[in-house]
Amino acid sequence: MAEDRNERDRVDEGAIPGGGEVRTIVVNGREHRFAGDRIGHGELAGLAYPGLGEREGRALVASFGAGPVGRERGVVAHGGKVEVVEGQRFDVCVTDRS
Numbered sequence: 001m002a003e004d005r006n007e008r009d010r011v012d013e014g015a016i017p018g019g020g021e022v023r024t025i026v027v028n029g030r031e032h033r034f035a036g037d038r039i040g041h042g043e044l045a046g047l048a049y050p051g052l053g054e055r056e057g058r059a060l061v062a063s064f065g066a067g068p069v070g071r072e073r074g075v076v077a078h079g080g081k082v083e084v085v086e087g088q089r090f091d092v093c094v095t096d097r098s
Contacts, residue, residue: 023086038081039090048092062092 020036027047044062045052062076068083076082076090 023084023088025084026087026089028090028092034084037083039076039084040081041076041078044076044090044092045094048090049094052094058094060092060094062090064091065089 022033022035024031025034025039026032027044030047032047041060041062045060048062049060060078063074064076064082065073066085066087066089067073068085068088071083074082
């Protein structure tokens with residue numbers, strides 16, 4: 001079990017952008033360490049679905065809860081970014097249906 005956590009931390013460290021306070025966020029039920037004040041739609045997609053390539057007709061929807069005061073819940077627009085707080089939860093879904 002400890003080996004799995006260490007491996008996940010190494011993977012997460014590779015996904016963390018430089019700069020900013022390191023916070024723990026939860027993406028699709030998995031904890032990730034994230035350094036920065038804001039996270040983008042593309043970064044969330046990469047954390048939720050590593051290695052998922054772009055494909056015509058595929059859409060990703062990223063929603064969040066436990067966000068900052070005044071914006072506790074919402075959706076991260078394609079190309080958009082949102083402020084990140086410790087413990088914030090993100091749900092990222094991929095679909096190829098309209």
